[in-house]
Amino acid sequence: MASSNSTFPPPPSLSSKYSGIPDRLAAIGVESKNRLLSKSTLPESAPRHHDVPRLPPDTTRAEFNQAIGELKQILGDQNVELNDRPLVDGWYLEHPNTHDAFHIALQEDLVSSAVVYPGTVEEVQTIVRWANKHKIPVYPISMGRNIGYGGTAPRVPGSVVVDLGRRMNRILNIDAENASCLVEPGVSYFALYEEIQRQKLPLWIDTPDVGGGSVLGNAIDRGVGYTPYGDHFANHCGLEIVLPNGELLRTGMGALEGKDGADNPTWQSFQPAYGPYSDGIFSQSNFGIVVRMGMWLMPETGHQSYLITFPRDEDFPAIIEIIRPLAQQRVLGNIPQLRHVIQELATTAQPKSAFHSSSGPIPRETIRQHASSLPVGDVSWVFYGTQYGDAASISSQLNLIEKAFGVIPGAQLRLPSDLPPEHYLHSRVSVCSGVPVLRELDWLNWVPNAAHLFFSPIVPTRGRDAEAVHNIVVRLHAKYGFDLFPTLCVAGREMHYIVNIVYDRASVDEKRRAAALMREMIAETAAEGYGEYRTHVLFADMVAATYSWGDNALMRFNETIKDALDPNGILAPGRNGIWPKRFRGKGWEILGTEVEEALDGKGIGPSSS
Known part of the structure; x- marks a missing residue:
């Protein structure tokens, strides 16, 4: 159990470990880690009750030991690890690859039997053939930062986790003229950004809210970012895949042989190639292991981030109605976010106890009281956007946007220069110009031992649809006693209504309520015709x-x-x-x-x- 003044070893640096953070964020990483772990009331590890290591289904201990011994002979002892040590949850950049660091079930319910670290495509093929021989399920991960959706946890306990990131983390190519790259699974947004900066290339990456995840892994799980290239899977180009029988497949133009055995020059230029477009079946599926992926990069350009505040909760459907034509006409430069003002409190990195000492959800009037002392003031909704281009076009776009939202009484547009340097908008400036950061981790300080679970339905960009889903989510959060953190990523025809359920993973009661909340939100929104685009493994x-x-x-x-x-x-x-x-x-x-x-x-x- 940590005390409030504990100091922990610093996070690994990117120069020393593929999954680390760049030097420019070292101090922020230390502060973020210390702040979060100092509030932990959990022991470093909990006792395990199942057999250790957990056996795969339909496999005896003798059969498992023989199979693991065979794999060690092929790959080397150092590249095959039994999961027989205590389970430690870790931190965002020092996560386990044996289970879910933000477990919603019991800590050891979803655990691997072993972890294997291939270093080449050929070794991935070898592992898959080994798995077929012994009928042992394998569960591939890129970097394991599928936070909020299950982390590294295999759906079937006892599976062997195939950690692709540790030894397959090369940026294979950056083509400055083509504005594209080719990466392995262990390349993080941090690593790709730093390499582009090292080469002084006029290119941007598109990054999610936190930059430590896998570029490849996020794209094939259809994750999103916030520049005009924010639909990551839509901006991938070319996959190399190990199929479940061990064979190797290239999709798109990669299926065309290059001259003298080299990769052909159009693999990262054109997505479909000839015949059926098969890439999609390898996203959010278990049909193959993606070992290489091409990704389009954005040429750098001028940009201006801003926020617009709205004073009343009931402004919500009108805001959505205004966003839709602006997005469809491509006046909005990116996929903007619409957040409730409670997140202005959470992104200060202060715990909920700093604002509300009683149990249960923080009352709306208490949120209002504390928000009034923050930079954006006593408002209800905050819209975060970014425009791109030269100064004249950005100015023209902002005038149109301000005029459109101006029909809502009290709406106010602010630029980063209008807000103090610690405000969250400055983090959005970085993210929306392709610079990966860590700031989004701050809300994890809301409760002790904070974990989170995402509920992510897709909703048409219409006020009545948005309100229908919002009302279900509000009612069920009140029923189960959780604070509601909604973030809407709004496009011209649909929006990702992302709910962040923050719970104390030391509390069985909170975990049970969070699981019940998730279950009922899935059922009730689906009954109204709204389905999730991505979800937790459980x-x-x-x-x-x-x-x-x-x-x-x-x-x-x-x-x-x-x-x-x-x-x-x-x-x-x-x-x-x-x-x-x-x-x-x-x-x-x-x-x-x-x-x-x-x-x-x-x-x-x-x-x-």
Whole structure:
């Protein structure tokens, strides 16, 4: 258990470790880590109750030991690690690769039996063939920073995690003329940005809110950022994939042989190539292991970030109605964010106790009281946007935007120069101009032992649809006693309504309530026609089941592909709700209250596992 004045070892630097942070953020990283871990009331590690290491399904201890010994002979002892040590949750940049650092079930419910670290594409192929031979499921990760969606946790306990990042973290190419790059899974946004700066190239990357994640991993999970290149999967170009039988596939123009054995010059230039466009089936799936990916980069340009505040909660649907035509007409320069003012409190990095000492959600009047002393004042909604181009075009765009939002009484536009340097808007300036940062970690200080869980439905950009989802989310957060942190990433036709459920992972009660809240939000919004685009590994079956049109035609199609490509069911079974025939219908699916029940010690999966 940490005391309030504890000092912890500094996070690793990018120069010493592929997953570290650049020197420019070293002091911020130390402060962020110390601030968060000093509030921990948990022991560094908790005792384990299952057999250690956890065995894969249908595998005896003798069979497992023989298989692991064989893998060590092939890859070397140092590249195969048994998961037989205490489970430590770690910190954002020093996370475990054995389970979910932000566990919503019990800490050891989703654990691997071992972790393997391939260093080449050929070694990934070897691991997949080994898994088929021994019928041991494997679960690939890029860097394991799937925070809020399950981290590194395999859906089937006892699976072998294939950590691609530790030894496959090369930037294979940056083509300045083509404004593109080719990367391996262990390349973080930090690493790609720093390399572009080192080469002094006039290019931007598009980064999520926090820059420590994998460029490849985020794109194939269809993550988003905030420049005009913010749809990451839409801006990838070319995949190299190890299929579940160990064969190697290149998609798009990569399927064309290059001259004299070299990569052909159009692989990172054109996405579909000839014939069916197959890239999409390797995003959010378990149909293959992506080992290389091309990504388009944005030529640098002028930019101006800003925020607009709105005074009343009930302004919400009118704000959405104004955003839609501005986005459709491409007046808005990027995918903007609309946040509730409670996040102005959270991004100060102060705990909830600094604003509200009682239990239960922080009252609206208390939020109003504290917001009045913050730079944006007593408002309800804050819109964060960025415009791009030369000074004249940016000025013209801002005039149009200010006039459009000006129909809402009390709306006020502010530039970074209008706000103190510590305000969150200055972080958005960096993110929206392709500079990866750490600032978004600050809200993790809201509660002790903070963890979070994302609920992420897609909603049409219409006031009535936004209000329908918002009302469900507000009501259910009140029912289960959680503060509501909504962030809307709003485009011209749809918006990602992202809810951040922040809970104390030391509290079984909070975890149970958070799981029940998640379950009910999935069900109620789906009943109104709104589905999640991405979810936590433990809720994948529930979300997949909501896409049930045509007697579950989509899932039957996915299962057909899965069974054809992976007849032994070894590659990430259960990921995104897709189960191979070997596991299907045998008690692994989570469609009800199984997550809450697991917190009573029942565990995840069939009792015989």
